[in-house]
Amino acid sequence: MSAQPTQAQSAQLVLPSVEDALAIYAALLDEFDVKRGLFFIAGGSASGKSYFAKRFVKLLEGRDEEGGEALHIDMDDYYKPVVDRQNIETYNFDRPKAVDLALLSRHLDELIRGKTVFKPVYAYNGIRKGYKLVEAKPFIVVEGLFASPLYARVPSMQKAANPSKLYSHFSPFYSPPHSLPPSAQPFTQLFMQAIFVEASPAVALRRRLRRDAVERGYDAAEVISRWYGSVVPAYKRWVERQKNVANTLVRNDYLEELNP
Numbered sequence: 179m180s181a182q183p184t185q186a187q188s189a190q191l192v193l194p195s196v197e198d199a200l201a202i203y204a205a206l207l208d209e210f211d212v213k214r215g216l217f218f219i220a221g222g223s224a225s226g227k228s229y230f231a232k233r234f235v236k237l238l239e240g241r242d243e244e245g246g247e248a249l250h251i252d253m254d255d256y257y258k259p260v261v262d263r264q265n266i267e268t269y270n271f272d273r274p275k276a277v278d279l280a281l282l283s284r285h286l287d288e289l290i291r292g293k294t295v296f297k298p299v300y301a302y303n304g305i306r307k308g309y310k311l312v313e314a315k316p317f318i319v320v321e322g323l324f325a326s327p328l329y330a331r332v333p334s335m336q337k338a339a340n341p342s343k344l345y346s347h348f349s350p351f352y353s354p355p356h357s358l359p360p361s362a363q364p365f366t367q368l369f370m371q372a373i374f375v376e377a378s379p380a381v382a383l384r385r386r387l388r389r390d391a392v393e394r395g396y397d398a399a400e401v402i403s404r405w406y407g408s409v410v411p412a413y414k415r416w417v418e419r420q421k422n423v424a425n426t427l428v429r430n431d432y433l434e435e436l437n438p
Contacts, residue, residue, distance in 0.1 A: 192427045196230050199373070199428040200237055212369045213242050214316040216290065220325040220420045221375035222413045223272065224385035226430035228252070230375050231321035242316035249289065249315035253322020255300040256282045272412035274324050283328060289314045290368070302394070326372045326420035374424035379410075381431045
């Protein structure tokens with residue numbers, strides 16, 4: 179039996195697992211008959227945000243007017259290329275400056291307006307493979323370390339409403355079209371939610387060790403050094419604060435879910 183959601187703070191749900199979160203959102207989307215949405219999924223390294231985002235995208239399939247797929251925007255694709263390859267082992271990928279947030283914000287703005295964009299494709303370790311043509315979809319899921327604050331960087335979204343009103347608890351953002359400037363029209367009847375995925379430090383570190391050792395060939399000492407040297411300080415400085423603007427906090431301490 180699924181655990182009952184609890185209130186952590188005003189208008190924020192705290193859910194004990196990914197399965198509970200998916201069940202709650204499935205019911206929510208059905209109840210409001212949501213056909214268009216923008217979801218920001220943030221969380222620390224190895225919290226399971228990518229795992230959750232992929233399953234959330236699957237949940238959104240077939241829910242728009244045309245029964246299509248949702249668009250998954252992975253913030254990792256917007257890492258800036260690292261030119262200085264000699265110092266790549268000490269480069270800090272866990273700070274906002276490592277990500278081209280300006281480009282991502284412009285692309286998100288265009289996608290919401292129904293335009294296509296050439297999205298960068300990230301290989302790994304500061305290498306950009308190229309670009310990929312991406313078409314707009316009624317549902318967009320943005321996932322990454324710094325996903326939640328993006329609403330404040332999207333030009334048209336700043337004009338659509340007071341940012342504090344953009345994240346409404348289980349209610350779509352419906353504003354009368356005549357009350358908005360023309361540039362903000364695409365944001366009417368747009369359901370927006372911020373979701374923060376959280377894992378305990380011990381579980382997250384175990385996931386990170388497993389991922390980096392198996393997929394990337396790092397030894398344990400190297401992973402632990404980077405974890406305490408850059409990952410944890412960055413989480414405390416830039417990532418953790420996003421919990422305060424999230425509609426939903428999802429606990430994810432299941433070790434079998436090893437996706438970062």
